[in-house]
Amino acid sequence: MKEKWWHSSVVYQVYPKSFQDSNGDGIGDIEGIITRVPYLKQLGIDVIWLNPVFKSPDVDNGYDISDYYEVNPQYGSLTDVERLFDVCRSHGIKVIMDLVVNHVSDQHAWFQDALKGEESPYFDYFIWSKEDTGLKSVFGGSAWEYVSSLDLYYLHNFAVEQPDLNWENESMRQAIYDMMNFWINKGIAGFRMDVIDLIGKQPFEGIMENGPKLHDYLQEMSAATFKDKDLLTVGETWGATLDNALLYSDPERHELSMIFQFEQIGLDEIPGKSKWDLRTLDFMQLKSVFSKWQYALNDNGWNSLFWNNHDLPRIVSRWGNDAEYREKSAKMLATLLHGMKGTPYIYQGEEISMTNAYFDNFDDYLDIEAQNLIKERLDQGYEQEAVLKSLQTKGRDNARTPMQWDDGLHAGFTEGTPWMKVNPNYKEINVASALEDSNSVFYTYQQLIEARKNHRVIRFGKFNEIDKENPHVFAYTRTDASEQVLVVCNFFNHKARVTTQLDDLSDYKVIVHNGDEVRIEGDQLFLEPYEAMMLIKYKK
Numbered sequence: 459m460k461e462k463w464w465h466s467s468v469v470y471q472v473y474p475k476s477f478q479d480s481n482g483d484g485i486g487d488i489e490g491i492i493t494r495v496p497y498l499k500q501l502g503i504d505v506i507w508l509n510p511v512f513k514s515p516d517v518d519n520g521y522d523i524s525d526y527y528e529v530n531p532q533y534g535s536l537t538d539v540e541r542l543f544d545v546c547r548s549h550g551i552k553v554i555m556d557l558v559v560n561h562v563s564d565q566h567a568w569f570q571d572a573l574k575g576e577e578s579p580y581f582d583y584f585i586w587s588k589e590d591t592g593l594k595s596v597f598g599g600s601a602w603e604y605v606s607s608l609d610l611y612y613l614h615n616f617a618v619e620q621p622d623l624n625w626e627n628e629s630m631r632q633a634i635y636d637m638m639n640f641w642i643n644k645g646i647a648g649f650r651m652d653v654i655d656l657i658g659k660q661p662f663e664g665i666m667e668n669g670p671k672l673h674d675y676l677q678e679m680s681a682a683t684f685k686d687k688d689l690l691t692v693g694e695t696w697g698a699t700l701d702n703a704l705l706y707s708d709p710e711r712h713e714l715s716m717i718f719q720f721e722q723i724g725l726d727e728i729p730g731k732s733k734w735d736l737r738t739l740d741f742m743q744l745k746s747v748f749s750k751w752q753y754a755l756n757d758n759g760w761n762s763l764f765w766n767n768h769d770l771p772r773i774v775s776r777w778g779n780d781a782e783y784r785e786k787s788a789k790m791l792a793t794l795l796h797g798m799k800g801t802p803y804i805y806q807g808e809e810i811s812m813t814n815a816y817f818d819n820f821d822d823y824l825d826i827e828a829q830n831l832i833k834e835r836l837d838q839g840y841e842q843e844a845v846l847k848s849l850q851t852k853g854r855d856n857a858r859t860p861m862q863w864d865d866g867l868h869a870g871f872t873e874g875t876p877w878m879k880v881n882p883n884y885k886e887i888n889v890a891s892a893l894e895d896s897n898s899v900f901y902t903y904q905q906l907i908e909a910r911k912n913h914r915v916i917r918f919g920k921f922n923e924i925d926k927e928n929p930h931v932f933a934y935t936r937t938d939a940s941e942q943v944l945v946v947c948n949f950f951n952h953k954a955r956v957t958t959q960l961d962d963l964s965d966y967k968v969i970v971h972n973g974d975e976v977r978i979e980g981d982q983l984f985l986e987p988y989e990a991m992m993l994i995k996y997k998k
């Protein structure tokens with residue numbers, strides 16, 4: 459495998475609206491991000507993934523783009539964005555941007571023109587139907603919206619205000635590639651591609667994900683834009699399976715650097731139902747999903763590693779323990795993930811183990827998906843309590859509360875009124891106090907990032923799961939010719955032990971550990987609740 463810079467990178471995701479406000483309007487902005495670049499440098503990350511900052515009516519927080527070439531004034535100007543790139547560059551940090559090309563905003567000039575009807579050159583940029591064929595939108599309700607002036611329906615996989623683009627139209631595709639080149643020429647280091655596995659859709663055959671021409675389009679896109687530019691491209695692919703994952707990230711095929719696959723993310727959901735219908739996480743399944751992906755991409759292709767993003771609940775609340783063991787379990791989850799092979803992604807606030815918001819008032823859930831859910835489920839007769847429970851556990855708002863910088867007014871996020879409520883636990887959980895405490899979650903993340911930089915084996919070593927049947931501990935080794943790393947994580951709030959089958963356990967040295975003492979007996983390790991460690995042995 460040819461080594462690429464992003465094989466050795468750690469990415470940090472910035473959700474601009476909630477990161478740092480600089481002008482007191484209560485909305486995070488580019489200038490705010492600029493002031494926090496030194497903080498990100500201190501954490502040690504190499505790349506920022508910036509969620510959409512393009513011109514947008516903000517129906518879906520920027521995922522409804524009305525002009526790809528302009529910056530949403532609430533965030534600043536194009537000049538500010540260029541300044542952000544410069545400041546990042548001077549700190550040795552690259553920036554990748556969101557590429558949202560499955561759909562645009564209904565306010566985009568293309569759609570506005572298309573509404574004139576078939577004579578519009580943009581009419582065919584969208585997908586029209588004479589009838590509602592029964593397809594459902596991800597955000598609830600029908601995926602078809604009726605336009606009375608045309609007596610036609612247009613397709614929207616997401617909000618009504620997010621009409622889907624028709625990738626069958628060649629001039630539309632070319633316009634997208636031109637736009638990508640515009641941003642590449644501004645110096646970005648790559649793209650995170652929003653719901654990219656939908657672009658090959660065949661809605662009239664009921665095919666949304668993984669349509670027949672998906673990979674043709676990606677190869678065409680690559681050839682027209684980033685192919686020879688050494689960029690990081692990561693596809694958001696909810697429909698990824700092991701079978702199709704290699705199609706994306708096999709270097710020979712010149713598609714993407716890697717994808718986000720979501721198999722582990724669905725493991726606490728009732729199969730066949732929605733993300734709101736919960737069941738207890740099956741830890742054995744979690745282990746086997748991670749291992750499966752690690753083994754499959756051991757030699758070819760590349761994994762992305764993430765627990766969180768702006769659509770997911772906070773991991774420490776979800777699969778850790780955000781009460782008694784908040785810091786301990788957050789460190790365990792970090793160690794589990796960052797020891798694996800792939801490119802790790804950290805979502806803002808994860809590094810200080812921010813928790814779910816647990817808002818208990820429907821009005822505090824601002825996300826369009828949440829608002830649609832509340833309406834839909836109350837109409838269907840669900841109990842208020844049940845709907846609230848779903849939102850508290852899985853709502854996207856949990857990830858979107860303002861970043862908690864300090865214990866002052868609005869957690870240091872803004873001097874005005876924040877656009878979204880700050881999590882009331884900011885007095886305890888914030889960056890300032892994390893930086894003061896040498897034992898905080900922040901420094902575990904810093905150590906894990908540092909370890910990845912220092913040890914080639916963490917970047918490229920072969921993954922091997924150990925003590926596979928252990929019901930409480932996820933344990934694995936990473937091995938190359940000169941070093942072996944051992945990662946051991948107790949996923950539970952009780953003691954556990956692991957059998958490593960390594961006869962030289964006492965030769966291993968600690969790189970990262972969330973406990974005081976490593977307790978070894980023979981080839982076994984004894985673990986306290988949520989104890990996790992990363993150990994290393996240098997071969998002679």
Ligand code: TEU
Nearest residue numbers: 518521558596616652653696733769854
């Ligand atoms: O997400 C894709 C997507 O399908 C998510 O909406 C996810 O399925 C949802 O959270 C589960 O209910 C991407 C973006 O990450 C998301 O923020 C956007 O809203 C969406 O695309 C539309 O652009």
Ligand code: CA
Nearest residue numbers: 479481485487
């Ligand atoms: Ca602002």
